[in-house]
Amino acid sequence: MTTTDGGVLGDSLSPRRLLSSQTVYDGRIWDVVQDTFEFTPGNEPLVRDYIEHPGAVAVLVLNDADEVLLINQYRHPVRMNLWEIPAGLLDVAGEPPHLAAARELAEETDLIAADWSVLVDLFLSPGSSSEAIRIYLARTTSPVPAEQRHQRTDEEADMAVAWVPFDDAVAAVLAGRIHNPSAVAGLLAAAASRAGGYASLRPVDEAFEAHPRLRSGEPRA
Structure with a gap:
């Protein structure tokens, strides 16, 4: 366009x-x-x-049954339990975004994914924050070996994990029942991409140039 x-x-x-x-x-x-x-x-x-903000990554995981992996987590500022997709901060120095996404997926859901693509990039609140988030589409999952699993604490300690029919999750967004921004953006982007045969997906290691800290050749004072 x-x-x-x-x-x-x-x-x-x-x-x-x-x-x-x-x-x-x-x-x-x-x-x-x-x-x-x-x-x-x-x-x-x-x-x-x-x-x-250091920025963040999120992962929308689909399985062969066309189900999406959602987690349910308490978010104190809004005093609600939200249905979300796995996500986390880009707070490890030098860690590429796609590896951060894989790490967060393993830590939050005990899963590894073999098939990765970039789904969508966005700024969550560009009028008040520098936060940039990249959302990946991941498929073909397998469990993290038991001895390598992350010990979850605080709000993550009692996090529920569920596989939900993809169309039901998209309908929940449109009905106003899912509010987490990475879940909303990821689900709607995946629905649009699926309608086009996933032709819009980008390589997993594509440069994240929108991220203020990852732009090439742009020093900050």
Whole structure:
């Protein structure tokens, strides 16, 4: 699809001159940063506070019975148990996103997948956070050997895991019963991709250029 000016439809990098950047809140998992930047030359600089986030990965797993793997986890900020897909932070230095996704899948569900593709990329709240998340489609699973399984703690300790018919999960999204953003985006993207014979899937190791920390040749002040 093209835009009205004939270009390819898609988001684009739009660098602004960064005048200063400081951490105004040093959090346990993520920080709040205040940037002062030149939005347009000759005008007053703008100041914006936002959550500086390491980014995340998520995995939508399908089996041969066309069922999707969902987990049920308590999320304190919203005081709800949410149906989600396996996910986790990109918080291991130097770990490629697809390997982080495989690690999170094993840690949260005791499963290994042999077939991986990139499904969809998104920013979860680009007006207030730098968080970028990549969602993978994984298939052909097998169990993690018992002696290699991760010990789950805190909210993950009593996490329920269920295989759900894919069409039922998509219907639950559209009915407003599933709210987790990676689950919503992953399920709807997978439904759209399936309708096109999964031709939209991308290679598992495709560069994650949208991620602010993974862009090639773009140093941050």
